Amino acid sequence: MSVSVDPTADPTSVEPSGNESAEALRPHAEDAFADELAALAAQDDRPRPARWKLSPWAVATYLLGGVLADGTVISPKYVGPRRIVEVAVSTLATDRALLLLGVPGTAKTWVSEHLAAAVSGDSTLLVQGTAGTPEEAIRYGWNYAQLLAHGPSRDALVPSPVMRAMAEGATVRVEELTRMPADVQDTLITILSEKTLPIPELGQEVLAVRGFSLIATANDRDRGVNELSSALRRRFNTVVLPLPESVEAEVDIVARRVDQIGRSLDLPAAPDGIDEIRRVVTVFRELRAGVTSDGRTKVKSPSGTLSTAEAISVVTGGLALAAHFGDGVLRAGDVAAGILGAVVRDPAADRVVWQEYLEAVVRERAGWTDFYRACREVSA
Incomplete structure (x- = not known):
């Protein structure tokens, strides 16, 4: 029946x-x-x-x-x-x-x-x-x-x-x-x-x-x-479902989702935030791939996945910091702590990976001095 x-x-x-x-x-x-x-x-x-x-x-x-x-x-x-x-x-x-x-x-x-x-x-x-x-x-x-x-x-x-x-x-x-x-x-x-x-x-x-x-x-x-x-x-x-093919594609995804989430939480739009989004995405992609975007420097990969979803979470958290404890402009200091939390899942092994990446890649990258200092500050 x-x-x-x-x-x-x-x-x-x-x-x-x-x-x-x-x-x-x-x-x-x-x-x-x-x-x-x-x-x-x-x-x-x-x-x-x-x-x-x-x-x-x-x-x-x-x-x-x-x-x-x-x-x-x-x-x-x-x-x-x-x-x-x-x-x-x-x-x-x-x-x-x-x-x-x-x-x-x-x-x-x-x-x-x-x-x-x-x-x-x-x-x-x-x-x-x-x-x-x-x-x-x-x-x-x-x-x-x-x-x-x-x-x-x-x-x-x-x-x-x-x-x-x-x-x-x-x-x-x-x-x-x-x-x-x-x-x-x-x-x-x-x-x-x-x-x-x-x-x-x-x-x-x-x-x-x-x-x-x-x-x-x-x-x-x-x-x-x-x-x-x-x-x-x-x-x-x-x-x-593959990972985004390019940095620009992933930046676009993160920017769109952060905007949607920010509006739902009544967070103000972050002017010029796309620069920090691009930095977060670049860091995540390089650590995922085990090599810098120009292919010249090999880096170690941490134990975490460093997914696009995690990048969205890091940027959203940074936007909240900028809105409630800053001047509303998303800056390197607003995303640094979130990146550290996403990368360093294993306090011993991942911290070594992160420190090596900071010194070998971020420190030497033109235009990233503020980002390097912010990450060093939260990593100390």
Whole structure:
């Protein structure tokens, strides 16, 4: 017997008040970019897969940015190769699940959220993978008061985000898939291959309706933690998100995100902050690569990832320092402590790496004297 699960029956759901979205520290993508999504939907005359809010072309435009026929500017949410986004979107238009793979900080979660927002208009169907994620997070749980009072019944069942997405024909996100225990991961095999979720306690099953899709993310540095079984990996189309190709591309990404975050926190825009952003990005890229940008000097790499996401955090922290304890202008002293915290994760080994880089590279670089002094001051 097949049944459709009514997501409104979830006893754990809470309806937000009318102004929560405006006051949220970090609004969901579908709320933060509601105007852009509405403009795309209004002008999107291309074929849409079942239950999609936009056509695949419009979803890709939403992520990559562009200018619509009426002059509406769509801001880029992802800066990277267009083909990567096109492959990801076309995967969701089939019956295959999508796995976004990459090193930390390559915007896997960011891309998955915006894909779900553009495709389904809802990015909140989310399973966060951790070492303690139970099987119920993928399948379903029970309201134990109802279960004890009346036994297994539909009213006692608490659907997971995956079950709700199957019933609604929506997109569900599974973050950090390889952080989940292997037996929990494998719960997805039947869902992805048979498009069904059995409920043996009720003698029923939930069949996925058209429009259902699943986006998972995984960190490719987590190999050996809980690697995907070959059976599960075959159920995914894998798209690898690369690090930004150039300094300018990464500077652009960091500047855009810092501006968005700063506006949400009511921080003033930092005039001339792009120079400090470029310095932070240059330091991170050189330490990641183990060689300076001109290729002349080899440097040691620290234990941390020094991702684009961490660069965004360093610059945002520096902007807050400049706004609240400075003159509002982002300077080297505002980002120095953040860089030290990002680089020196291992107090012994990483501190040596950082000191060598400061003396061999930063000290000798023209125009970086203020940056060198600021970093030396916080490193002392």
